Amino acid sequence: MDKIRFATAWLAGCSGCHMSFLDLDEWLIELAQRVEVVYSPVACDLKDYPENVDVCLVEGGVANQDNLELAHQIRDRTKILVSFGDCAVTANVPGMRNMLGGSDPVLKRAYLELADSGAQLPHAPGIVPDLLDQVLPLHQVIPVDIYMPGCPPSADRIKATLEPLLRGEMPQMAGRDMIKFG
Amino acid sequence: MTVKTLKIDDIDVAIAAGSTILQAAQEASIPIPTLCHLEGLTPVAACRMCMVEIEGTSKLFPACVTEVGEGMVVSTNTPKLQGYRRMNVELLFAEGNHVCAICVANDNCELQDLAVEVGIDHSRFPYQFPKRSIDLSHPQFGIDHNRCILCTRCVRVCDEVEGAHVWDVAQRGSACHITSGMDQPWGEVSACTSCGKCVDACPTGAIFHKGETTGEKQRDREKLAFLMNAREHQQWTR
Numbered sequence: 001m002d003k004i005r006f007a008t009a010w011l012a013g014c015s016g017c018h019m020s021f022l023d024l025d026e027w028l029i030e031l032a033q034r035v036e037v038v039y040s041p042v043a044c045d046l047k048d049y050p051e052n053v054d055v056c057l058v059e060g061g062v063a064n065q066d067n068l069e070l071a072h073q074i075r076d077r078t079k080i081l082v083s084f085g086d087c088a089v090t091a092n093v094p095g096m097r098n099m100l101g102g103s104d105p106v107l108k109r110a111y112l113e114l115a116d117s118g119a120q121l122p123h124a125p126g127i128v129p130d131l132l133d134q135v136l137p138l139h140q141v142i143p144v145d146i147y148m149p150g151c152p153p154s155a156d157r158i159k160a161t162l163e164p165l166l167r168g169e170m171p172q173m174a175g176r177d178m179i180k181f182g
Numbered sequence: 183m184t185v186k187t188l189k190i191d192d193i194d195v196a197i198a199a200g201s202t203i204l205q206a207a208q209e210a211s212i213p214i215p216t217l218c219h220l221e222g223l224t225p226v227a228a229c230r231m232c233m234v235e236i237e238g239t240s241k242l243f244p245a246c247v248t249e250v251g252e253g254m255v256v257s258t259n260t261p262k263l264q265g266y267r268r269m270n271v272e273l274l275f276a277e278g279n280h281v282c283a284i285c286v287a288n289d290n291c292e293l294q295d296l297a298v299e300v301g302i303d304h305s306r307f308p309y310q311f312p313k314r315s316i317d318l319s320h321p322q323f324g325i326d327h328n329r330c331i332l333c334t335r336c337v338r339v340c341d342e343v344e345g346a347h348v349w350d351v352a353q354r355g356s357a358c359h360i361t362s363g364m365d366q367p368w369g370e371v372s373a374c375t376s377c378g379k380c381v382d383a384c385p386t387g388a389i390f391h392k393g394e395t396t397g398e399k400q401r402d403r404e405k406l407a408f409l410m411n412a413r414e415h416q417q418w419t420r
Contacts, residue, residue, distance in 0.1 A: 086283055089304045093281060098311035099328075134311070139304060147303035151283030179303045181294060182282025 004054045004166060006035035008042065008084070009074055011067040012094040012135055013060030017085035018042050020152035021057070027159055034166050049073045055165055057084040057148075057158075061091040062136045066129040075142040080165065083144040086151040086181055088137065093151075095135045103131035147173060149181045188254035195250075203256055204232055204245040214258050215267060215299060217292060218333035219246045220383055222410025223342055228334055230270055231296065234258045242266070268300040276307040277356075279314065279328035280386075286399040287387030293331060294386075312356065319369030322376055323391060327359055330388040336360060336380035343409055348374045360388075382406050 010018060022042060024031065037043045038050045049070065056078045062071055075081060086092040097106045112119045122128050138144055148161050157178055164171040173179055184199040190207050197206045202225070207214050217229035227244035234245045237255035245258070257263070274280075274293060282288050314327040337349040337360065348371050352361040363371030380389050382401045390399050408420045 083304065090275075090281075091309060092283055095309065095311065096279070096281060098309075099279060099313050101313075137304070137309070140308060144304075149303055173303045174301055176298045179301070180282075180289075180298050181280075182285065182288040 003036040004034065005038045005050075005052060006031075007037070007039035007044075007049070007053045007056040007074075007078070009039065009049070009056060009058045009070060010041045011058060011060030011071065011088070011138070012063030013085060013087040014093070015041070015059070016152040017057075017059040017087075017150075020085075020150075020155055021158055023155035024159055025155070027155075031162065031166075049077060051077050053078040055080045055082065055162075057082045058088055058138055059084045060138075061087045061094045062132065062138060062141045063094050064129040064131050068132065068141065071138060071142050080145045081142070082146045082148055082161065083138045084148055085153055086149055089139075089147050089149045090181065091135045091137045095137075098134045102133040106131065146171065147179075149179055151182050186250045186252050186254075188250050188252070188256060190256045191258055197250055199250070201250050202246055203234060203243070203248050203250055203254075206250050207245060207256075207258060212258055214245050215296060216246065217296060217331070217385060218335060220335050220339070221407065222414065223335065223338040223383075226334055226338070228332065229274075231267060233263060233266060235260055235263060264300070268302060269306075271296050271300050271302055272305040272307055274331050275302070276305050276309050277312070278331065279309075279311060281328075284396055285329060285387040286390045286394045286396065287329070288397040290397065290399055290401070291387060292385035310356070314359070317362070317368050318392065319367035320374070320376070321369065321392075323368070323378065323381055323389060325360070325362075325368060325389050326387065328388075329386045330360055331386060332358060332360065333385060334360075335383040335385065336389055339379045339383040339406065343406070343413070344375060344377050344379050346373045346375050346377075349380065378402075379406060379409075 018041060038053055039046055056074055058074060058081060062068055083089050087094055100106050100109060107121055111121050150157055161171045185196050186199050187196045190210055190212050193210050195206045195210045197209055204214055215231045217231045219225055225246040227247045232245040233242040235257040236243055282294055316326045318324045334351060337351060340349050341347040348362050350361055352359055362368040381391060382403055382405060387399055412418050
């Protein structure tokens with residue numbers, strides 16, 4: 001059997017879910033033997049999301065144009081997409097800017113009102129991606145196959161989600177150990 | 183004492199007339215999820231978690247305020263009820279700003295526990311991200327309306343147990359919120375005795391002790407249980 005083509009991606013999140021993924025410690029070695037890592041900020045150098053990915057863990061909410069484009073790319077090229085952690089599932093902490101309204105008040109608050117010196121709005125078209133008006137949970141932008149909440153999901157929860165997938169089965173996302181937010 | 187007999191989830195239960203379905207279920211060790219209910223306070227059926235089905239009618243009834251009747255046949259955990267309960271908790275999450283990761287009540291929250299119990303791994307309803315305020319004017323406590331689910335336990339415990347009636351419910355619909363005194367900052371309400379019963383009663387992290395940070399909220403629910411038992415049964419034991 002061909003190895004499972006495995007990816008992880010990082011949208012608007014703190015990378016804590018990926019840190020928790022690295023907390024899988026020695027199980028990562030076992031995982032590495034059973035999958036081919038084709039895209040990941042922590043385990044692969046490729047910059048473009050490839051075709052025909054079997055499983056992808058997507059950390060973070062959808063906060064800017066780059067996130068939005070990558071989210072659609074991932075969905076188009078991935079069989080099983082896992083909404084990975086509270087930011088992806090609920091928008092979580094990045095989503096707290098939504099209470100300020102659209103992207104303009106957020107940028108003004110961050111770069112003008114709270115600036116110590118040299119207050120100016122960031123403007124670098126093509127380099128700094130535009131903010132979306134609202135940070136959205138992943139499933140409001142693209143269909144999601146599995147939801148793995150947690151801030152971050154513990155290494156045990158990540159392992160319990162991935163293990164059945166490696167056997168070709170869907171994980172049971174139920175009970176405190178698997179779905180507690182926060 | 184008149185006794186009513188009824189069937190709850192196929193279990194025969196006999197209980198004093200005037201009791202609620204929730205009390206009868208508790209008597210028979212049949213779990214019904216609750217959120218706004220707090221033993222000793224007047225039930226208000228605000229949260230709709232305890233809805234049950236009664237044979238002979240398609241209407242759902244809140245177990246906490248519905249009196250038992252002779253020969254009643256009650257179901258507490260049908261697929262229909264499970265579906266509504268999950269939807270109900272998802273709506274609570276979508277309506278407020280519940281960020282468990284940075285909440286004082288993380289791992290010690292009845293809303294978070296209910297989400298696990300009813301099997302929520304995500305909300306099917308778009309989050310509203312309402313603009314809500316935080317009142318830190320009280321020297322010892324704070325109220326963060328982002329985390330409030332309008333269960334009104336604070337209103338009832340302050341009115342019925344402490345007798346101070348600091349809290350009330352203001353406005354309606356999505357503007358509905360808990361307010362203090364004559365719509366004043368909490369710290370300016372002279373009726374407040376700073377007893378902290380609202381902190382103990384609050385199911386989420388909405389009302390908290392100042393200085394508590396993520397996951398640190400302490401509640402003395404036993405103090406409330408002791409006070410209520412003392413008032414109702416004159417038993418001053420802890």
